Amino acid sequence: MTDQLVGRNILVTGGTRGIGRATVLTLARAGANVVTCYRTEGEAAESLARELKETPGEHRLIRADVSDPAQVRALFDEVRTRFGSLHGLVNNAGVISHVPFDKLSEEDWHRVLDTHLTGAFLVTQGALPLLGEGASIVNIGSRVATVGLPMRAHYTAAKSGLIGLTRTLCKELGGRGIRVNMVDPGVIETEAAAELPREQYEAMQTRYRALTSLGRLGAPDEVADVVLFLVSEQSRYVTGAAIPVDGGI
Secondary structure, eight states: OOOTTTTOEEEEESOSSHHHHHHHHHHHHTTOEEEEEESSOSHHHHHHHHHHHTSSSOOEEEEOOTTOHHHHHHHHHHHHHHTSOEEEEEEOOOOOOOOOGGGOOHHHHHHHHIIIIIHHHHHHHHHGGGEEEEEEEEEEOOGGGGTOOTTOHHHHHHHHHHHHHHHHHHHHHGGGTOEEEEEEEOSBOOHHHHTSOHHHHHHHHHHHHHHSTTSSOBOHHHHHHHHHHHHSGGGTTOOSOEEEESSOO
């Protein structure tokens, strides 16, 4: 454990799995008080709660769907009561599906856009009254946002939208001393990848090892370490940046 973030309160959305989970644990181990929200009850949330209980600091898990304005308001009611203020926000919550564009339903389009993009809007707007000078907002984007990916039109559109949101907020909030940046992961080996059928998993590994300069998939904590940098004082003059964490893909 380090003491980089001691005394800082940070909200991470979608914090029970993958990059979000790694981010929650990395920030907590750096001394922050971390509050995270999640949508689905289950072992992922329960095991994270156990890990945070063993980590110094005041940490809190709150069930909230970031695409639902009423649940976001309830989330901030609790954050305000428990913490009073925030020093950092990480917009990580997201969902994904793989659907050919001609088969993509309005329901699935809205589900993905509302979680990634509208969720970031709602949560950031809700957090603003709690964020003061020196605060940091980090949006988790994706390297596919500017190149596209077949069968993920809704996902790439949402992540592309985050680019514009980040750049605009960096300009709009800079005068208040609030920094806004993006982290753009490449192919990260999360729980979802590990749950693929063995043959599909090995094919994915082979494909992305060949495409990536470092010859391997990334790990969630390698993304979380960059988030740690962006919410810490070490990045105090960094804003409006989009940092790729993709192994050179």
